[in-house]
Amino acid sequence: MKEEGRSDSLFEDPDFPAEDTSLFCDRSTPVVRLQGSITWLRPQKICLAPTLFPDDINLAHSKQGLLGDCWFLCACSFLLKNKHLLNKVLVPDQPQWGDRRYRGSFKFCFWQHGCWTEVIVDDRLPCINSALCFSRCHSLSAFWVALLEKAYAKLHGSYERLWAGQVSEALVDLTGGLAERCSLRDCGSEVEQRAPQDSGQVRKRWLDLQHLHPVRNQCALSCSTNDSPEGYGTYFYKQVFFFFLFCLFVSHLMTCLTVTGACEPGQYHALTVMEWLDVDRMSGDKVQLLRIRNPWGRCCWGGVWIESGVGWNSVDPSYALELQSRATEGEFWLDEGEFLSQFNDITVGYPITDGGHLRSIYSGALLTHSHQLAGRWTRGHSAGGSRNSSSYGSNPKFWLRVCDKGEVVVSLLQQERRRNSEKFSQRCLQDNKNTKHQHYQAIALHMWKVDKKRFSLSRMLNKPPSASTHCHTYVREAVLHEELEPGHYLMIPSIYQPGLEARFLIRVFSSSPTTVSALKMPATSLPLPTEGEWETSNFQGLWVEGRTAGGSRNFLSHRQNPNFPFTLCDESTVTPEVNVRITLQQNRPDTDLLPIGFHIYKLSEGEPTQTVPKDEEPVASCVPHCYTQDVCLACRLPPGAYTIVPSTYQPDCSASFTLSLACRIHRKVVKSQERLGRTIQEISHISLMQS
Template sequence: MGLESVRINDKYETYNDPSVDHYSSQHHLNRRRKVNPLSTTTANTLNSHHYYCGSHITASNLSNGNDFPNASNYSYLWKVCKERGVLFEDPYFAASNKALFGKKESSNSHKIFSSVVWMRPFQLVSRPKYITEYNPNRRFDVEFGDGSALLSSNQPLFHATSILYSVPKLFDRVINPLQNLNPNNYAGIWKFRFWKFGQWIDIVIDDRLPTYKGRLLFMQCLDGSEFWAALLEKAYAKLYGSYDYYLKHCFTAQTTQDLTGGIAQSFTIASHERHIIHQMIASAVPRSTLLSVCINTSDANSPNKSYRLRNGLRNVCCKGEWNGAWSERSLEWDHLSERDREELTIRCRTDGEFWISFDDLLNNFTNLDLIHIGPDDWMQEISLHHKRPWRAVLARRKWKKGFNAGGSPSHKETFHTNPQFHVHIPKSGPNKLHVVVSVTQLYETNTELQDYSLQSIGFCVFEVPPNTIRLSHAFVSNNAPLDITDFTTTRESVTFFTLPAGDFIIVPSTDKPNQETKFLLRLFTDESTNIWEVNDDNIIFALDSQIPKIVESIAQPALLRQIFIRYGPLDYVNVVPQSYCAFVNYHNHQSPRVAIAALYGQTVTGVSNGFRPLVFR
């Protein structure tokens, strides 16, 4: 099918695109399964309870002999549990050592792990709470337990959650604060949301938590009666197959992406020149980007520490305070005027925030992480409105063997067959445009469920003459790329850079030809630009509108249909007002090219419900 994506207000649709194949980590739960009767001797059963007595429900006994429905269907499971007066037990992430270590169930012989007891919140405290009063301006009152430190000095979820905690709307999307432990609603089942390959997926768990001598073993709230942090970590461990796997193989930027859906970048400070780090921070701070620095150590007795960069530094999750230059009572403040001192003090009043010099930042921290937040989330998150929003374009595509999997630029005979995306930066705009380019390949989080290998991926940027339609074999043979990333076997390849006015073509590719996999391309820019795809099957249309204007209906599908049907038979027109875009699917391959040639740069009136006309880019 010929597909073009009609983009409005530089927004992108990531949830309900009917023209793409969605992928979920819950796909393994969709297979139809035979029912196994519920064992009457379930380990760690709840023999007495404030509200229930001894009854439990698992996925294997919900359907009375019929095949069990999707185990990620939270509403269905909760309803059945409430109707039967039982507590949920998750058969896909059972309360056992396999949840701790995956297939390597006995890989850690420490006495703590040989004495784990799985307990529900009501078994640990008499009056448990899911989450108490939420205040993003206070310090992050969470700690990791003895089991976390024994498995790894790296605590990716702990640090990522401390960053997420400062952006309330994004935090609520992940943890769903409307969940609670009220006995009228309680069924022992919980739901959390994580971002995976361009869409949000639900992870459903029970609330049996690993404990040792009556204490939670992993991440936990300082208030012992509050359980959102421990439950969030169990859901995240399920996403990756086990506590052991996520603690040892995930890293902070990746986990922050799983929690926010942003584009993640991580830099080792010592590996970059001073001016590069300064340029990165100076470019990111005024834009819709979350920044954090951390101190990574391999010493389990000296755990990693994480700080969020805002006006100054904010110690979001660690005990102790900075006592060097520009600390609260340092001599450097005496050299400022009263006015400057007052202004800086006002900007850094939140608990845990402090100022630090750039040189001390470089000397005391090991890693810098950037999480670029897309315009949809910027619009929802009030705490980010003092920053400039990114404009965004998204495309889901696939490298196909013998068709468009041309390999890296070193393969000059086939490289030009790769998917290509044209970026036009008008001369009437600013002198330079900040651009974030991300190529994410299809990946599997729980590798124990599916043997899934990543390809070596990257992308390059060519500067081209204005009238260039596609990179040809001759052009690639005679012109070097303006920029090229390293080709690495990672799930995402990202670059944050600036471009002058002109025309550029971005080419995502695998390292070697004929390697097949799906990929997700995301382009963030800080100014309005013209971006379109120049492949035979898929053409991107953009409708120019202004952030952050919100309209309930950007255009009627019937009116858009009248415009596009002139250029060929249509399969459908699907308007997605909440994301300011529409998807138009033609019946043949030729029509998208004809439509883009006819409509590019044209203004169409009468279809925007009283708002500004639609301008096709």
């Protein structure tokens, strides 16, 4: 890989170098054909007077190059319409070329899983024949798009990882807001009812275009065609790519870096809705017109509203000329009927005010209240699967309290699974048609309205949810929108298949006051052997305020807690297996639980059995303290004297509890020829029937 125009005084990013490692990840896309042909140049080596933005804002829009990242470029167009959002992504007042402070680096920020992440890159950009080979601005001297694309590629690990994606994901990464991908085709209520509630298929919410009227001039809008059989238009982009290469190597005119052949929407491709107007016809009625921008930088439509189309004959000539003049390079007009017939899906980004509040795309109402909580599905603990699974109740749970009736939007955002480049490359070569769900699990979110004081999880799960995302889908973010009455709601996020692990973020936006909190999960128990004989003892105890409610080890009063001594005999040394299991259960309703836990201390010879050892570290603990009915610990302890000290987390919390201690017993096997007689069998049978 060659690099030209290097200056030792300028920053060179060691984490995203000007090498093949920054270009390729799995070499499964046509980008790999560029290997050996790319040089890395700084903007001052590409043009005479580089700048971030041109004077004419129309020339600042992006133009797609040899990378299949139209989804990302559509989101970039939204930033140009909202300066307060652009300033969050591209930190303002950075030194540029010609500035004495310029050091060859630029700083960008992307929203990632709940917070803004800073990404710094140098300004060495991939080129072919001394011109940018990936995305650029319509102005050849403006470089904000190329630099933002490089920073986004660094965030993902390489340029190749930007090949194919969803506009909704890019919008969230660039704004920190919400975006939904909806179908423009009404599937009908009959199909909706037949669809399985917990299927693993992808199903998009249908959206009536008219619902967007209150926010149509404020939200981000992108339209797309159906996915191609190979996924995300791979076949189409391959054909375009080979045409690109032909242009590159036959001609040095870099205007060939965009498609010049004719092609109407037919494979997967994302475009941006720039303007949506109600236009008066001379006949007195109205027609809705939409101005569409194609990231390729050329017009790809031949309907009745093209520059010489017959549609303009129905509009006042002066107004028609004004509207036509708004369509710059790569843009075209079409009416609502054409729009609905040509595009299958629309991605809608929620409007974001200067103050950072989201506005509902369904009603236009301000969602002035917001919360977010992180969580994870863990195998063997909280990865319970879908409602088809008996372990569904073990999934993470969250309380949502709605104070007043209002509009609530809840999103479940899962963290992307990063691909292992080598393994993924091999898998792609074997089956290049099965890569659609490599990054994400099939997720869903269900919500039940409950009386928190009389809450029973098992009874609740037998009832239909009050609201849900209906089915598990392979998306990064599932969004639930509802008008909710005041009260408490239990939210349960899930992955379709039990045992699959992932991290996630719950976000709640509402027009009325709300609170969100996690429902504490019980401590994870170790697996216990089923064979062998156990001797179990049960003890009743009390935590009494001012006397025996000493709290956790964080407090000096910890030694005041009740303690329960026990002894393990020498015979327990014959096995390395678990020989003790302890369960602590608090006797309180589910709606008023205390955080509980316990410690096990070793007692020295001659030490009083009713005293907690001073300054002694426990030999085993069941912590952290959990808001749950019972906690359990299984462990192996050597012979000796011990005491168990159960506690609440805070001191002076009164409650009663039950402590169960099970010790493993090892008995010698005695060989015997005795057989059970008929009388014993009859007695056993009678006892069984009576019980």
